[in-house]
Amino acid sequence: MSANQVAEHYNSVKQTGIDDRKESRIFHLRNFNNWIKSQLINEATNRLRDDGVRNPRIFDLACGKGGDLRKWDIARAETVTMADIASVSIDQAKGRYEEMRQRNRNRIFTADFMVVDCTKEDIMEKMKDKKPYDLTSCQFALHYSFVDEKSARTFIRNAVKPLRPGGIFIGTLPDAERIVWAARESEDGEFKNSVCSIRYENVDELRDGKPPLFGAKFHFVLDSQVNCPEFLAYFPLLQHLLEQEGMELLFVKTFPEAIEEWKEAGANLMGRMRALEKYPADQGEKLSGGPEEYKHVEGVGNNPVGTLSESEWQAVCMYLVFAFRKRKTPADNGKEEENTEENHRNERKAAEEVDRSVVDEAGEDVEVKRRKTDEDVFKSEKTEVELTKEV
Numbered sequence: 186m187s188a189n190q191v192a193e194h195y196n197s198v199k200q201t202g203i204d205d206r207k208e209s210r211i212f213h214l215r216n217f218n219n220w221i222k223s224q225l226i227n228e229a230t231n232r233l234r235d236d237g238v239r240n241p242r243i244f245d246l247a248c249g250k251g252g253d254l255r256k257w258d259i260a261r262a263e264t265v266t267m268a269d270i271a272s273v274s275i276d277q278a279k280g281r282y283e284e285m286r287q288r289n290r291n292r293i294f295t296a297d298f299m300v301v302d303c304t305k306e307d308i309m310e311k312m313k314d315k316k317p318y319d320l321t322s323c324q325f326a327l328h329y330s331f332v333d334e335k336s337a338r339t340f341i342r343n344a345v346k347p348l349r350p351g352g353i354f355i356g357t358l359p360d361a362e363r364i365v366w367a368a369r370e371s372e373d374g375e376f377k378n379s380v381c382s383i384r385y386e387n388v389d390e391l392r393d394g395k396p397p398l399f400g401a402k403f404h405f406v407l408d409s410q411v412n413c414p415e416f417l418a419y420f421p422l423l424q425h426l427l428e429q430e431g432m433e434l435l436f437v438k439t440f441p442e443a444i445e446e447w448k449e450a451g452a453n454l455m456g457r458m459r460a461l462e463k464y465p466a467d468q469g470e471k472l473s474g475g476p477e478e479y480k481h482v483e484g485v486g487n488n489p490v491g492t493l494s495e496s497e498w499q500a501v502c503m504y505l506v507f508a509f510r511k512r513k514t515p516a517d518n519g520k521e522e523e524n525t526e527e528n529h530r531n532e533r534k535a536a537e538e539v540d541r542s543v544v545d546e547a548g549e550d551v552e553v554k555r556r557k558t559d560e561d562v563f564k565s566e567k568t569e570v571e572l573t574k575e576v
């Protein structure tokens with residue numbers, strides 16, 4: 186499985202229209218994943234504001250078709266560099282950006298687009314603008330690089346090298362421990378429900394209890410769309426590799442933990458993004474799954490709640506969010522001291538802005554209903570990190 190095959194796969198994925206997306210069995214799951222990304226970006230940009238950065242410089246690594254462009258506008262980005270291995274995706278991202286720029290009459294961040302294999306090339310050599318970045322975001326993509334150690338290390342270096350000291354690296358990725366647990370629960374290494382299936386390729390590795398740290402291949406099919414093979418990225422290993430690149434962990438959460446943390450602050454946005462499905466459905470509307478998918482909310486009677494079908498929830502439980510910060514050297518800290526007065530002024534301005542945006546927000550209130558089976562999500566495997574020397 187080479188990076189070229191990943192590019193070929195993503196280049197051949199058909200772009201879907203809004204109507205197709207609405208009809209999809211996983212309409213709410215997709216919206217939900219977008220909500221998680223929005224909350225994560227929000228959390229990171231709030232931390233940057235605390236550092237006095239109001240218009241962050243952003244590197245969107247493995248940006249795909251530019252699905253996060255609007256989020257960068259909301260984050261008041263100064264500039265965004267978008268990189269992906271799939272040239273067709275980069276063309277679509279450019280097209281979307283141009284549309285946004287025209288709609289906003291040029292009052293939008295500047296953007297730069299690059300087709301690049303981040304497991305092989307040095308991104309810094311390709312970047313036109315060498316000024317350091319405040320935030321790198323890598324959504325649902327980092328794990329592809331875990332095909333082997335060299336690729337993973339190169340990808341990770343590319344993610345963090347462009348950051349300034351104090352800069353933040355955020356991302357989402359499949360939760361390796363959860364996936365191994367789900368595959369082990371099944372007889373043939375395949376977990377399956379009505380929206381997704383996850384098959385671990387080498388079942389013997391699971392039986393031996395030792396999937397490899399790199400090259401642990403699995404196949405994820407979502408809503409019948411076959412994806413290219415993916416690789417487990419054990420979080421303790423990822424953390425170890427990032428620490429070697431001068432990063433420190435801010436947080437890691439499973440998606441269910443992230444929901445618990447962000448559901449109040451993000452409730453309005455959740456309503457607007459239609460991240461949850463209304464149960465019971467309005468008259469004339471259909472639920473996206475069969476009745477067996479909503480047993481956990483059967484008791485709500487006529488008081489509608491926001492929820493996800495059981496199968497979508499199981500898919501949600503397969504992911505993690507994380508954030509790391511680039512460590513500052515004593516010299517960097519000295520520079521920060523000199524700017525303290527300016528930082529305070531910026532912080533006050535930013536606080537006023539946050540207050541205003543809260544007042545501006547209008548949207549349906551939603552209630553997040555958790556499932557009884559949540560506890561299952563936190564079962565984990567012990568991971569040992571044994572690595573070869575620097576590649």
Ligand SMILES: C[S@@+](CC[C@H](N)C(=O)[O-])C[C@H]1O[C@@H](n2cnc3c(N)ncnc32)[C@H](O)[C@@H]1O
Pocket residue numbers: 188191192195246247248249250252253268269270271274301302303304305323324325326329330
């Ligand atoms: C699941 S998509 C996620 C896209 C986007 N980040 C999002 O959240 O919608 C994974 C992306 O990773 C990109 N990718 C995979 N391997 C890559 C590599 N070696 N270098 C750059 N991009 C890569 C793919 O082309 C694809 O666009």
